[in-house]
Amino acid sequence: MNPLANALTQRRLLILDGALATELERRGCDLNDPLWSAKVLIENPSLIQAVHADYVAVGADVVITASYQATIPGFVARGFSIDQAVVLLQRSVELARAARDQFWADPANRIDRIRPLVAASIGPYGAFLHDGSEYRGNYDLSIRELMAFHRPRMAALAAAQPDLFACETIPCLDEARALVALLAEFPQYTAWISFSARDGQHNAQGESIAECVAEIATHPQVVAVGINCTAPRFLPDLIQTIRGVTSKPIVVYPNSGETYDPVAQCWIGSTEIDDFAAQARQWYAAGARIIGGCCRTTPEHIRALAIWAAHEVRYG
Template sequence: MRAALADALRETGILVIDGSMSTALEAMGCNLNDRLWSAKALVETPDLVRRVHMDYFRAGADCGITDSYQATIPGLLAKGYSEKEAEALITRSVELFIDARDTWWNAEGLGSGRVWPLCLGAVGPYGAYLADGSEYRGNYGVSDDDLKDFHLRRMELLWNAGADLLLIETQPSLHEALLEAEIAESLGADYWISFSCRDGSHIHEGDLIRDCAKTLAVGHPHLKMIGVNCTPPQFVEHLILELKMGCDLPVAVYPNSGEEYDPATKTWHGNRDGITFGDYARRWMRAGASAVGGCCRTVDNHIREVAKARTIYQKIG
Protein backbone atom coordinates (compact mmCIF):
# COMPACT_ATOMS: atom_id res chain seq x y z
CA MET A 1 0.00 0.00 0.00
CA ARG A 2 1.41 3.40 -0.98
CA ALA A 3 1.91 6.14 1.60
CA ALA A 4 -0.02 9.36 0.97
CA LEU A 5 1.58 12.78 0.89
CA ALA A 6 -1.41 14.36 2.63
CA ASP A 7 -1.06 11.96 5.57
CA ALA A 8 2.66 12.69 5.90
CA LEU A 9 2.00 16.44 5.85
CA ARG A 10 -0.67 16.13 8.55
CA GLU A 11 1.73 14.19 10.73
CA THR A 12 4.78 16.41 10.29
CA GLY A 13 3.37 19.85 9.51
CA ILE A 14 6.33 20.39 7.20
CA LEU A 15 8.14 17.60 5.38
CA VAL A 16 11.93 17.37 5.36
CA ILE A 17 13.14 16.30 1.90
CA ASP A 18 16.51 14.62 1.47
CA GLY A 19 19.57 16.11 -0.25
CA SER A 20 21.74 15.42 -3.27
CA MET A 21 22.43 11.86 -4.32
CA SER A 22 25.38 12.79 -6.54
CA THR A 23 27.23 14.91 -3.99
CA ALA A 24 26.84 12.26 -1.31
CA LEU A 25 28.07 9.54 -3.68
CA GLU A 26 31.09 11.62 -4.69
CA ALA A 27 31.92 12.14 -1.02
CA MET A 28 32.01 8.34 -0.72
CA GLY A 29 34.54 8.14 -3.55
CA CYS A 30 32.32 7.56 -6.60
CA ASN A 31 33.50 8.99 -9.91
CA LEU A 32 30.33 10.32 -11.59
CA ASN A 33 31.98 12.09 -14.51
CA ASP A 34 29.79 10.24 -16.96
CA ARG A 35 26.68 10.90 -19.06
CA LEU A 36 24.75 8.70 -16.64
CA TRP A 37 25.91 10.85 -13.70
CA SER A 38 24.52 9.48 -10.43
CA ALA A 39 22.67 6.70 -12.28
CA LYS A 40 26.09 5.16 -12.89
CA ALA A 41 26.02 4.08 -9.24
CA LEU A 42 22.95 1.93 -9.86
CA VAL A 43 25.26 -0.32 -11.86
CA GLU A 44 28.59 0.01 -10.09
CA THR A 45 27.86 0.76 -6.42
CA PRO A 46 24.21 0.05 -5.52
CA ASP A 47 25.17 -0.50 -1.87
CA LEU A 48 26.35 3.10 -1.71
CA VAL A 49 23.04 4.32 -3.14
CA ARG A 50 21.31 2.42 -0.35
CA ARG A 51 23.71 3.94 2.18
CA VAL A 52 23.00 7.48 0.96
CA HIS A 53 19.29 6.93 1.51
CA MET A 54 19.99 5.58 5.02
CA ASP A 55 22.16 8.60 5.87
CA TYR A 56 19.38 10.97 4.86
CA PHE A 57 16.79 9.12 6.94
CA ARG A 58 19.11 9.37 9.92
CA ALA A 59 19.58 13.08 9.25
CA GLY A 60 15.83 13.62 9.48
CA ALA A 61 14.44 13.20 5.96
CA ASP A 62 10.73 12.37 5.81
CA CYS A 63 10.87 11.64 2.09
CA GLY A 64 13.61 10.69 -0.32
CA ILE A 65 14.31 10.81 -4.02
CA THR A 66 15.23 7.71 -6.01
CA ASP A 67 18.49 7.60 -7.96
CA SER A 68 16.67 7.75 -11.29
CA TYR A 69 17.02 11.40 -12.30
CA GLN A 70 19.40 10.54 -15.13
CA ALA A 71 18.47 6.88 -15.46
CA THR A 72 16.66 6.93 -18.78
CA ILE A 73 16.12 4.15 -21.27
CA PRO A 74 17.73 6.09 -24.19
CA GLY A 75 20.67 7.07 -22.00
CA LEU A 76 21.25 3.52 -20.80
CA LEU A 77 20.85 2.08 -24.30
CA ALA A 78 23.49 4.54 -25.52
CA LYS A 79 25.87 3.13 -22.89
CA GLY A 80 25.43 -0.40 -24.24
CA TYR A 81 22.73 -1.80 -21.96
CA SER A 82 19.85 -3.76 -23.41
CA GLU A 83 16.32 -2.46 -23.02
CA LYS A 84 15.63 -5.16 -20.44
CA GLU A 85 18.74 -4.19 -18.49
CA ALA A 86 17.82 -0.49 -18.67
CA GLU A 87 14.35 -1.17 -17.33
CA ALA A 88 15.77 -3.28 -14.51
CA LEU A 89 18.15 -0.49 -13.47
CA ILE A 90 15.33 2.07 -13.31
CA THR A 91 13.30 -0.35 -11.21
CA ARG A 92 16.38 -0.94 -9.04
CA SER A 93 16.39 2.73 -8.03
CA VAL A 94 13.06 2.24 -6.27
CA GLU A 95 14.03 -1.14 -4.84
CA LEU A 96 17.17 0.34 -3.26
CA PHE A 97 15.16 3.11 -1.66
CA ILE A 98 12.54 0.71 -0.33
CA ASP A 99 15.19 -1.63 1.06
CA ALA A 100 16.96 1.25 2.81
CA ARG A 101 13.67 2.54 4.17
CA ASP A 102 12.66 -0.87 5.53
CA THR A 103 16.07 -1.37 7.15
CA TRP A 104 16.09 2.07 8.75
CA TRP A 105 12.48 1.84 9.88
CA ASN A 106 12.91 -1.51 11.59
CA ALA A 107 16.19 -0.47 13.24
CA GLU A 108 15.48 3.15 14.17
CA GLY A 109 12.38 4.73 12.74
CA LEU A 110 9.57 2.64 14.22
CA GLY A 111 10.24 3.64 17.81
CA SER A 112 11.33 7.20 17.12
CA GLY A 113 8.00 8.87 16.44
CA ARG A 114 9.11 9.65 12.90
CA VAL A 115 6.84 9.51 9.87
CA TRP A 116 7.11 6.62 7.39
CA PRO A 117 9.34 8.12 4.65
CA LEU A 118 7.77 8.72 1.25
CA CYS A 119 9.46 7.28 -1.82
CA LEU A 120 9.67 9.92 -4.56
CA GLY A 121 10.36 8.41 -7.98
CA ALA A 122 12.66 10.93 -9.66
CA VAL A 123 11.75 11.89 -13.22
CA GLY A 124 14.32 14.30 -14.62
CA PRO A 125 13.67 16.44 -17.69
CA TYR A 126 14.73 15.58 -21.22
CA GLY A 127 17.56 18.06 -20.76
CA ALA A 128 19.18 15.84 -18.10
CA TYR A 129 19.49 13.05 -20.68
CA LEU A 130 21.33 15.46 -23.00
CA ALA A 131 23.94 15.90 -20.22
CA ASP A 132 24.89 19.39 -21.41
CA GLY A 133 23.15 21.61 -18.88
CA SER A 134 19.92 21.78 -20.91
CA GLU A 135 17.84 21.35 -17.75
CA TYR A 136 18.87 24.95 -17.06
CA ARG A 137 17.75 26.17 -20.49
CA GLY A 138 14.91 24.07 -21.92
CA ASN A 139 13.85 24.75 -25.52
CA TYR A 140 15.16 21.37 -26.69
CA GLY A 141 13.70 21.50 -30.19
CA VAL A 142 12.15 18.03 -30.05
CA SER A 143 8.57 17.02 -30.80
CA ASP A 144 5.86 16.35 -28.25
CA ASP A 145 5.73 12.73 -29.38
CA ASP A 146 9.45 12.37 -28.74
CA LEU A 147 9.10 13.86 -25.28
CA LYS A 148 6.18 11.58 -24.42
CA ASP A 149 8.05 8.51 -25.68
CA PHE A 150 11.08 9.56 -23.66
CA HIS A 151 9.20 9.91 -20.37
CA LEU A 152 6.43 7.31 -20.51
CA ARG A 153 8.23 4.04 -19.89
CA ARG A 154 10.43 5.35 -17.06
CA MET A 155 7.38 6.82 -15.30
CA GLU A 156 5.56 3.50 -15.68
CA LEU A 157 8.52 1.60 -14.24
CA LEU A 158 8.96 3.90 -11.24
CA TRP A 159 5.27 3.81 -10.42
CA ASN A 160 4.92 0.06 -10.87
CA ALA A 161 8.01 -0.53 -8.73
CA GLY A 162 6.27 1.09 -5.77
CA ALA A 163 7.13 4.80 -5.66
CA ASP A 164 4.64 6.67 -3.48
CA LEU A 165 4.69 9.66 -5.83
CA LEU A 166 6.38 10.51 -9.10
CA LEU A 167 8.67 13.50 -8.66
CA ILE A 168 8.76 15.38 -11.96
CA GLU A 169 11.71 17.58 -11.07
CA THR A 170 14.16 20.20 -12.31
CA GLN A 171 11.73 21.19 -15.03
CA PRO A 172 12.85 24.16 -17.14
CA SER A 173 9.75 24.03 -19.32
CA LEU A 174 6.05 24.32 -18.52
CA HIS A 175 5.24 22.60 -21.80
CA GLU A 176 7.34 19.55 -20.92
CA ALA A 177 5.91 19.48 -17.40
CA LEU A 178 2.38 19.46 -18.81
CA LEU A 179 3.22 16.51 -21.05
CA GLU A 180 4.62 14.61 -18.07
CA ALA A 181 1.58 15.53 -15.98
CA GLU A 182 -0.60 14.08 -18.73
CA ILE A 183 1.34 10.80 -18.52
CA ALA A 184 1.08 10.68 -14.71
CA GLU A 185 -2.66 11.31 -14.87
CA SER A 186 -3.05 8.51 -17.41
CA LEU A 187 -1.21 6.15 -15.03
CA GLY A 188 -3.38 7.20 -12.10
CA ALA A 189 -0.16 8.13 -10.32
CA ASP A 190 0.09 10.83 -7.66
CA TYR A 191 2.92 13.23 -8.45
CA TRP A 192 4.50 16.56 -7.74
CA ILE A 193 6.20 18.93 -10.15
CA SER A 194 9.27 20.98 -9.33
CA PHE A 195 10.74 23.66 -11.63
CA SER A 196 14.29 24.92 -12.06
CA CYS A 197 14.30 28.72 -12.08
CA ARG A 198 16.57 31.46 -13.38
CA ASP A 199 15.48 34.14 -10.90
CA GLY A 200 12.82 34.80 -8.27
CA SER A 201 9.92 34.81 -10.71
CA HIS A 202 10.70 32.84 -13.89
CA ILE A 203 11.44 29.25 -14.82
CA HIS A 204 14.31 28.76 -17.25
CA GLU A 205 12.26 28.89 -20.45
CA GLY A 206 10.93 32.27 -19.32
CA ASP A 207 7.41 31.56 -18.06
CA LEU A 208 6.38 33.18 -14.80
CA ILE A 209 6.28 30.47 -12.16
CA ARG A 210 3.03 31.99 -10.89
CA ASP A 211 1.49 31.30 -14.31
CA CYS A 212 2.89 27.74 -14.27
CA ALA A 213 1.15 27.15 -10.94
CA LYS A 214 -2.14 28.57 -12.22
CA THR A 215 -2.01 26.36 -15.29
CA LEU A 216 -1.16 23.15 -13.47
CA ALA A 217 -3.69 23.71 -10.68
CA VAL A 218 -6.55 23.13 -13.13
CA GLY A 219 -7.45 19.71 -14.47
CA HIS A 220 -4.70 17.71 -12.74
CA PRO A 221 -6.33 15.86 -9.83
CA HIS A 222 -3.29 13.69 -9.11
CA LEU A 223 -0.93 16.67 -8.75
CA LYS A 224 -0.31 16.82 -5.01
CA MET A 225 2.50 19.36 -4.66
CA ILE A 226 4.34 21.97 -6.71
CA GLY A 227 7.71 23.55 -6.14
CA VAL A 228 11.23 24.56 -7.01
CA ASN A 229 14.55 22.75 -7.00
CA CYS A 230 18.07 23.03 -8.42
CA THR A 231 17.84 26.81 -8.07
CA PRO A 232 20.04 29.26 -6.10
CA PRO A 233 18.72 29.62 -2.53
CA GLN A 234 18.53 33.41 -2.67
CA PHE A 235 15.64 33.18 -5.16
CA VAL A 236 13.56 30.68 -3.26
CA GLU A 237 11.67 32.86 -0.77
CA HIS A 238 10.17 34.98 -3.54
CA LEU A 239 9.45 31.89 -5.65
CA ILE A 240 7.43 30.43 -2.78
CA LEU A 241 5.32 33.58 -2.62
CA GLU A 242 4.80 33.51 -6.39
CA LEU A 243 3.72 29.86 -6.31
CA LYS A 244 1.27 30.50 -3.48
CA MET A 245 -0.26 33.37 -5.42
CA GLY A 246 -0.74 31.02 -8.37
CA CYS A 247 -2.37 28.04 -6.65
CA ASP A 248 -3.46 26.44 -3.37
CA LEU A 249 -1.26 23.36 -3.69
CA PRO A 250 1.37 22.68 -1.02
CA VAL A 251 4.76 24.12 -2.01
CA ALA A 252 8.04 22.20 -1.87
CA VAL A 253 11.53 23.71 -2.18
CA TYR A 254 14.89 21.99 -2.36
CA PRO A 255 17.47 24.35 -3.84
CA ASN A 256 21.17 24.00 -4.42
CA SER A 257 23.69 24.93 -1.76
CA GLY A 258 24.40 28.29 -3.40
CA GLU A 259 27.27 27.37 -5.70
CA GLU A 260 26.98 27.68 -9.50
CA TYR A 261 27.27 24.85 -12.01
CA ASP A 262 29.47 25.02 -15.11
CA PRO A 263 28.04 22.48 -17.62
CA ALA A 264 31.18 22.68 -19.76
CA THR A 265 33.46 21.41 -17.01
CA LYS A 266 30.75 19.67 -14.97
CA THR A 267 32.06 21.44 -11.87
CA TRP A 268 30.64 23.74 -9.21
CA HIS A 269 32.18 27.01 -8.10
CA GLY A 270 31.45 30.20 -6.28
CA ASN A 271 30.96 31.13 -2.66
CA ARG A 272 27.83 30.92 -0.63
CA ASP A 273 26.48 34.17 0.80
CA GLY A 274 27.21 33.42 4.46
CA ILE A 275 23.64 32.48 5.37
CA THR A 276 23.42 28.96 6.75
CA PHE A 277 21.20 26.44 5.03
CA GLY A 278 19.22 26.14 8.25
CA ASP A 279 18.62 29.90 8.36
CA TYR A 280 17.41 29.77 4.78
CA ALA A 281 15.15 26.84 5.63
CA ARG A 282 13.40 28.82 8.37
CA ARG A 283 12.84 31.69 5.93
CA TRP A 284 11.26 29.30 3.44
CA MET A 285 9.03 27.82 6.12
CA ARG A 286 7.91 31.29 7.18
CA ALA A 287 7.16 32.07 3.53
CA GLY A 288 4.82 29.08 3.43
CA ALA A 289 6.83 26.08 2.21
CA SER A 290 5.26 22.74 3.16
CA ALA A 291 8.38 20.70 2.31
CA VAL A 292 12.05 21.72 2.44
CA GLY A 293 15.27 19.94 1.51
CA GLY A 294 18.34 20.27 -0.69
CA CYS A 295 19.48 19.59 -4.23
CA CYS A 296 22.96 19.79 -5.77
CA ARG A 297 25.90 20.20 -3.39
CA THR A 298 23.82 19.46 -0.31
CA VAL A 299 24.53 16.45 1.91
CA ASP A 300 23.21 14.93 5.13
CA ASN A 301 24.48 17.81 7.28
CA HIS A 302 22.35 20.24 5.29
CA ILE A 303 19.32 18.04 5.93
CA ARG A 304 20.10 17.99 9.65
CA GLU A 305 20.01 21.78 9.50
CA VAL A 306 16.61 21.65 7.82
CA ALA A 307 15.23 19.24 10.41
CA LYS A 308 16.52 21.46 13.21
CA ALA A 309 15.07 24.53 11.50
CA ARG A 310 11.67 22.85 11.38
CA THR A 311 11.81 22.15 15.11
CA ILE A 312 12.69 25.77 15.84
CA TYR A 313 10.09 27.11 13.41
CA GLN A 314 7.32 24.97 14.86
CA LYS A 315 8.20 26.17 18.36
CA ILE A 316 8.85 29.88 17.85
CA GLY A 317 8.33 30.66 14.14
Protein backbone atom coordinates in the same frame (compact mmCIF):
# COMPACT_ATOMS: atom_id res chain seq x y z
CA MET B 1 -4.14 7.70 -2.77
CA ASN B 2 -2.12 10.75 -1.77
CA PRO B 3 0.75 9.74 0.55
CA LEU B 4 2.16 13.26 0.61
CA ALA B 5 -1.12 14.75 1.80
CA ASN B 6 -1.43 12.03 4.42
CA ALA B 7 2.05 12.86 5.70
CA LEU B 8 1.20 16.56 5.82
CA THR B 9 -1.75 15.80 8.10
CA GLN B 10 0.85 14.58 10.60
CA ARG B 11 3.55 17.18 10.01
CA ARG B 12 3.27 20.87 9.21
CA LEU B 13 6.61 20.55 7.45
CA LEU B 14 7.98 17.58 5.53
CA ILE B 15 11.74 17.29 5.23
CA LEU B 16 13.21 16.07 1.97
CA ASP B 17 16.64 14.55 1.63
CA GLY B 18 19.57 16.45 0.13
CA ALA B 19 21.78 15.95 -2.89
CA LEU B 20 22.44 12.45 -4.14
CA ALA B 21 24.84 12.83 -7.09
CA THR B 22 27.12 15.41 -5.50
CA GLU B 23 27.03 13.43 -2.25
CA LEU B 24 28.17 10.34 -4.17
CA GLU B 25 30.98 12.44 -5.62
CA ARG B 26 31.90 13.61 -2.13
CA ARG B 27 32.20 9.94 -1.17
CA GLY B 28 34.61 9.20 -3.99
CA CYS B 29 32.48 8.40 -7.07
CA ASP B 30 33.61 9.68 -10.45
CA LEU B 31 30.44 10.94 -12.13
CA ASN B 32 32.10 12.49 -15.18
CA ASP B 33 29.80 10.44 -17.36
CA PRO B 34 26.60 10.97 -19.39
CA LEU B 35 24.80 8.69 -16.92
CA TRP B 36 25.95 10.83 -13.97
CA SER B 37 24.52 9.35 -10.74
CA ALA B 38 22.80 6.57 -12.72
CA LYS B 39 26.29 5.19 -13.36
CA VAL B 40 26.45 4.22 -9.68
CA LEU B 41 23.29 2.11 -10.08
CA ILE B 42 25.50 -0.11 -12.22
CA GLU B 43 28.80 0.08 -10.40
CA ASN B 44 28.08 0.53 -6.69
CA PRO B 45 24.38 0.34 -5.80
CA SER B 46 25.13 -0.31 -2.13
CA LEU B 47 26.64 3.18 -1.86
CA ILE B 48 23.39 4.70 -3.12
CA GLN B 49 21.48 2.79 -0.46
CA ALA B 50 23.96 4.02 2.15
CA VAL B 51 23.36 7.64 1.16
CA HIS B 52 19.59 7.14 1.33
CA ALA B 53 20.01 5.54 4.76
CA ASP B 54 22.08 8.46 6.01
CA TYR B 55 19.45 10.97 4.93
CA VAL B 56 16.66 9.02 6.60
CA ALA B 57 18.73 8.68 9.76
CA VAL B 58 19.27 12.45 10.06
CA GLY B 59 15.57 13.21 9.67
CA ALA B 60 14.40 13.07 6.05
CA ASP B 61 10.69 12.31 5.69
CA VAL B 62 11.07 11.77 1.93
CA VAL B 63 13.93 10.21 -0.03
CA ILE B 64 14.28 10.70 -3.78
CA THR B 65 15.53 7.83 -5.93
CA ALA B 66 18.69 7.73 -8.04
CA SER B 67 16.74 7.83 -11.30
CA TYR B 68 17.10 11.52 -12.15
CA GLN B 69 19.58 10.84 -14.96
CA ALA B 70 18.55 7.21 -15.47
CA THR B 71 16.72 6.67 -18.76
CA ILE B 72 16.19 3.73 -21.03
CA PRO B 73 17.88 5.47 -24.01
CA GLY B 74 20.82 6.37 -21.78
CA PHE B 75 21.34 2.81 -20.61
CA VAL B 76 20.84 1.41 -24.12
CA ALA B 77 23.51 3.79 -25.40
CA ARG B 78 25.83 2.24 -22.80
CA GLY B 79 25.18 -1.22 -24.23
CA PHE B 80 22.38 -2.50 -22.02
CA SER B 81 19.23 -4.07 -23.40
CA ILE B 82 15.87 -2.44 -22.82
CA ASP B 83 15.01 -5.12 -20.26
CA GLN B 84 18.29 -4.50 -18.44
CA ALA B 85 17.62 -0.77 -18.47
CA VAL B 86 14.23 -1.35 -16.86
CA VAL B 87 15.88 -3.46 -14.15
CA LEU B 88 18.34 -0.66 -13.41
CA LEU B 89 15.57 1.92 -13.19
CA GLN B 90 13.64 -0.27 -10.82
CA ARG B 91 16.77 -0.84 -8.77
CA SER B 92 16.76 2.86 -7.94
CA VAL B 93 13.38 2.48 -6.23
CA GLU B 94 14.35 -0.77 -4.55
CA LEU B 95 17.46 0.81 -3.00
CA ALA B 96 15.50 3.70 -1.55
CA ARG B 97 12.79 1.42 -0.25
CA ALA B 98 15.37 -0.90 1.32
CA ALA B 99 17.03 2.00 3.14
CA ARG B 100 13.66 3.26 4.36
CA ASP B 101 12.41 -0.17 5.41
CA GLN B 102 15.60 -1.03 7.27
CA PHE B 103 15.32 2.21 9.23
CA TRP B 104 11.64 1.72 9.97
CA ALA B 105 12.12 -1.88 11.13
CA ASP B 106 13.74 -0.61 14.35
CA PRO B 107 10.99 0.56 16.74
CA ALA B 108 13.43 3.04 18.30
CA ASN B 109 13.52 4.93 15.00
CA ARG B 110 9.77 5.44 15.00
CA ILE B 111 9.74 7.78 17.98
CA ASP B 112 8.56 11.22 16.83
CA ARG B 113 8.92 10.17 13.19
CA ILE B 114 6.59 9.31 10.34
CA ARG B 115 7.34 6.46 7.96
CA PRO B 116 9.51 8.06 5.26
CA LEU B 117 8.20 8.17 1.71
CA VAL B 118 10.05 7.12 -1.43
CA ALA B 119 9.69 9.52 -4.36
CA ALA B 120 10.77 8.20 -7.76
CA SER B 121 12.79 10.89 -9.48
CA ILE B 122 11.85 11.80 -13.03
CA GLY B 123 14.44 14.24 -14.28
CA PRO B 124 13.99 16.40 -17.37
CA TYR B 125 14.88 15.53 -20.93
CA GLY B 126 17.77 17.95 -20.52
CA ALA B 127 19.40 15.67 -17.94
CA PHE B 128 19.53 12.89 -20.54
CA LEU B 129 21.28 15.29 -22.93
CA HIS B 130 23.97 15.86 -20.26
CA ASP B 131 24.71 19.35 -21.52
CA GLY B 132 23.09 21.54 -18.88
CA SER B 133 19.79 21.83 -20.77
CA GLU B 134 17.82 21.38 -17.57
CA TYR B 135 18.96 24.93 -16.76
CA ARG B 136 17.98 26.30 -20.18
CA GLY B 137 15.06 24.38 -21.67
CA ASN B 138 14.41 25.26 -25.33
CA TYR B 139 14.48 21.62 -26.40
CA ASP B 140 12.66 22.17 -29.68
CA LEU B 141 10.53 19.09 -28.97
CA SER B 142 6.75 18.80 -28.99
CA ILE B 143 4.72 17.78 -25.97
CA ARG B 144 3.98 14.49 -27.73
CA GLU B 145 7.71 13.85 -28.25
CA LEU B 146 8.45 14.63 -24.62
CA MET B 147 5.69 12.25 -23.52
CA ALA B 148 7.20 9.51 -25.69
CA PHE B 149 10.58 10.08 -24.04
CA HIS B 150 9.28 10.00 -20.47
CA ARG B 151 6.63 7.27 -20.78
CA PRO B 152 8.87 4.13 -20.63
CA ARG B 153 10.80 5.41 -17.62
CA MET B 154 7.64 6.39 -15.78
CA ALA B 155 6.18 2.94 -16.46
CA ALA B 156 9.31 1.18 -15.21
CA LEU B 157 9.44 3.26 -12.05
CA ALA B 158 5.72 2.81 -11.39
CA ALA B 159 6.11 -0.96 -11.58
CA ALA B 160 8.68 -0.76 -8.75
CA GLN B 161 6.01 0.78 -6.48
CA PRO B 162 7.39 4.03 -5.11
CA ASP B 163 5.08 6.14 -2.99
CA LEU B 164 4.90 8.94 -5.56
CA PHE B 165 6.79 10.60 -8.42
CA ALA B 166 9.14 13.56 -8.10
CA CYS B 167 9.14 15.32 -11.47
CA GLU B 168 12.04 17.64 -10.82
CA THR B 169 14.30 20.33 -12.29
CA ILE B 170 11.75 20.90 -15.06
CA PRO B 171 12.95 23.91 -17.11
CA CYS B 172 9.88 24.68 -19.20
CA LEU B 173 6.10 24.56 -19.24
CA ASP B 174 5.83 22.16 -22.19
CA GLU B 175 7.81 19.49 -20.36
CA ALA B 176 5.62 19.94 -17.29
CA ARG B 177 2.58 19.62 -19.53
CA ALA B 178 3.97 16.38 -20.96
CA LEU B 179 4.56 14.89 -17.52
CA VAL B 180 1.14 15.93 -16.25
CA ALA B 181 -0.48 14.38 -19.31
CA LEU B 182 1.40 11.14 -18.66
CA LEU B 183 0.15 10.97 -15.07
CA ALA B 184 -3.27 10.10 -16.40
CA GLU B 185 -1.78 6.82 -17.66
CA PHE B 186 -0.76 5.98 -14.08
CA PRO B 187 -3.90 6.85 -12.11
CA GLN B 188 -2.68 5.13 -8.94
CA TYR B 189 0.18 7.62 -8.58
CA THR B 190 0.51 11.24 -7.59
CA ALA B 191 3.46 13.55 -8.22
CA TRP B 192 5.03 16.83 -7.38
CA ILE B 193 6.26 19.07 -10.17
CA SER B 194 9.25 21.27 -9.39
CA PHE B 195 10.76 23.71 -11.84
CA SER B 196 14.29 25.00 -12.17
CA ALA B 197 14.33 28.80 -12.15
CA ARG B 198 16.61 31.53 -13.49
CA ASP B 199 15.42 34.24 -11.09
CA GLY B 200 12.60 35.03 -8.71
CA GLN B 201 9.85 35.07 -11.34
CA HIS B 202 10.81 32.81 -14.27
CA ASN B 203 11.60 29.19 -14.92
CA ALA B 204 14.91 28.24 -16.52
CA GLN B 205 13.56 28.79 -20.02
CA GLY B 206 12.29 32.25 -19.07
CA GLU B 207 8.56 31.57 -18.76
CA SER B 208 6.49 33.01 -15.94
CA ILE B 209 6.51 30.74 -12.90
CA ALA B 210 3.09 32.09 -11.94
CA GLU B 211 1.61 31.05 -15.27
CA CYS B 212 3.33 27.64 -15.21
CA VAL B 213 2.15 26.78 -11.71
CA ALA B 214 -1.35 28.16 -12.23
CA GLU B 215 -1.81 25.70 -15.11
CA ILE B 216 0.02 22.66 -13.78
CA ALA B 217 -1.37 22.77 -10.24
CA THR B 218 -4.93 22.28 -11.47
CA HIS B 219 -4.25 18.62 -12.29
CA PRO B 220 -5.69 16.37 -9.56
CA GLN B 221 -2.66 14.05 -9.53
CA VAL B 222 -0.26 16.94 -8.95
CA VAL B 223 -0.10 17.07 -5.16
CA ALA B 224 2.62 19.71 -4.73
CA VAL B 225 4.44 22.26 -6.89
CA GLY B 226 7.63 24.15 -6.44
CA ILE B 227 11.27 24.80 -7.23
CA ASN B 228 14.49 22.80 -7.05
CA CYS B 229 18.13 23.04 -8.11
CA THR B 230 17.88 26.81 -8.01
CA ALA B 231 19.94 29.35 -6.07
CA PRO B 232 18.57 29.92 -2.55
CA ARG B 233 18.48 33.70 -3.03
CA PHE B 234 15.58 33.35 -5.47
CA LEU B 235 13.35 31.22 -3.26
CA PRO B 236 11.52 33.89 -1.22
CA ASP B 237 10.15 35.59 -4.35
CA LEU B 238 9.41 32.27 -6.03
CA ILE B 239 7.51 30.94 -3.02
CA GLN B 240 5.48 34.14 -2.78
CA THR B 241 4.64 33.95 -6.47
CA ILE B 242 3.61 30.30 -6.30
CA ARG B 243 1.54 30.89 -3.18
CA GLY B 244 -0.36 33.55 -5.05
CA VAL B 245 -1.66 31.15 -7.69
CA THR B 246 -2.28 27.83 -5.89
CA SER B 247 -3.25 26.48 -2.49
CA LYS B 248 -1.42 23.20 -3.06
CA PRO B 249 1.65 22.47 -0.91
CA ILE B 250 4.84 24.18 -2.04
CA VAL B 251 8.03 22.12 -2.31
CA VAL B 252 11.47 23.74 -2.41
CA TYR B 253 14.91 22.17 -2.45
CA PRO B 254 17.56 24.55 -3.69
CA ASN B 255 21.12 23.84 -4.69
CA SER B 256 24.02 25.47 -2.83
CA GLY B 257 23.87 28.61 -4.97
CA GLU B 258 26.88 27.56 -6.99
CA THR B 259 26.50 27.27 -10.77
CA TYR B 260 27.15 24.11 -12.76
CA ASP B 261 29.45 24.54 -15.77
CA PRO B 262 28.46 21.78 -18.24
CA VAL B 263 31.56 22.33 -20.36
CA ALA B 264 34.08 22.05 -17.54
CA GLN B 265 31.68 19.71 -15.70
CA CYS B 266 32.23 21.36 -12.36
CA TRP B 267 30.54 23.75 -9.93
CA ILE B 268 31.70 27.34 -9.84
CA GLY B 269 30.93 30.32 -7.63
CA SER B 270 30.26 30.58 -3.91
CA THR B 271 27.93 28.67 -1.66
CA GLU B 272 24.84 30.40 -0.25
CA ILE B 273 23.86 27.83 2.38
CA ASP B 274 26.11 28.57 5.33
CA ASP B 275 23.08 28.58 7.63
CA PHE B 276 20.65 26.24 5.94
CA ALA B 277 18.24 25.97 8.86
CA ALA B 278 17.90 29.74 9.16
CA GLN B 279 17.16 30.00 5.46
CA ALA B 280 14.64 27.16 5.67
CA ARG B 281 12.90 29.06 8.45
CA GLN B 282 12.35 31.93 6.01
CA TRP B 283 11.07 29.61 3.27
CA TYR B 284 8.68 27.97 5.71
CA ALA B 285 7.43 31.36 6.87
CA ALA B 286 6.88 32.33 3.23
CA GLY B 287 4.69 29.28 2.67
CA ALA B 288 6.86 26.27 1.74
CA ARG B 289 5.68 23.05 3.39
CA ILE B 290 8.13 20.53 1.90
CA ILE B 291 11.78 21.54 2.19
CA GLY B 292 15.08 19.82 1.41
CA GLY B 293 18.26 20.27 -0.56
CA CYS B 294 19.51 19.68 -4.07
CA CYS B 295 23.01 19.74 -5.59
CA ARG B 296 25.90 20.31 -3.16
CA THR B 297 23.79 19.95 -0.03
CA THR B 298 24.71 17.15 2.37
CA PRO B 299 23.26 15.06 5.20
CA GLU B 300 24.56 17.70 7.61
CA HIS B 301 22.35 20.32 5.98
CA ILE B 302 19.34 18.03 6.34
CA ARG B 303 20.28 17.26 9.94
CA ALA B 304 20.31 20.98 10.73
CA LEU B 305 16.94 21.37 9.01
CA ALA B 306 15.46 18.47 11.01
CA ILE B 307 16.78 19.82 14.32
CA TRP B 308 15.26 23.23 13.62
CA ALA B 309 11.95 21.69 12.59
CA ALA B 310 11.76 19.54 15.70
CA HIS B 311 12.26 22.56 17.95
CA GLU B 312 10.38 25.33 16.19
CA VAL B 313 7.77 23.92 13.84
CA ARG B 314 4.56 22.84 15.53
CA TYR B 315 3.52 19.50 14.14
CA GLY B 316 -0.06 18.74 13.23
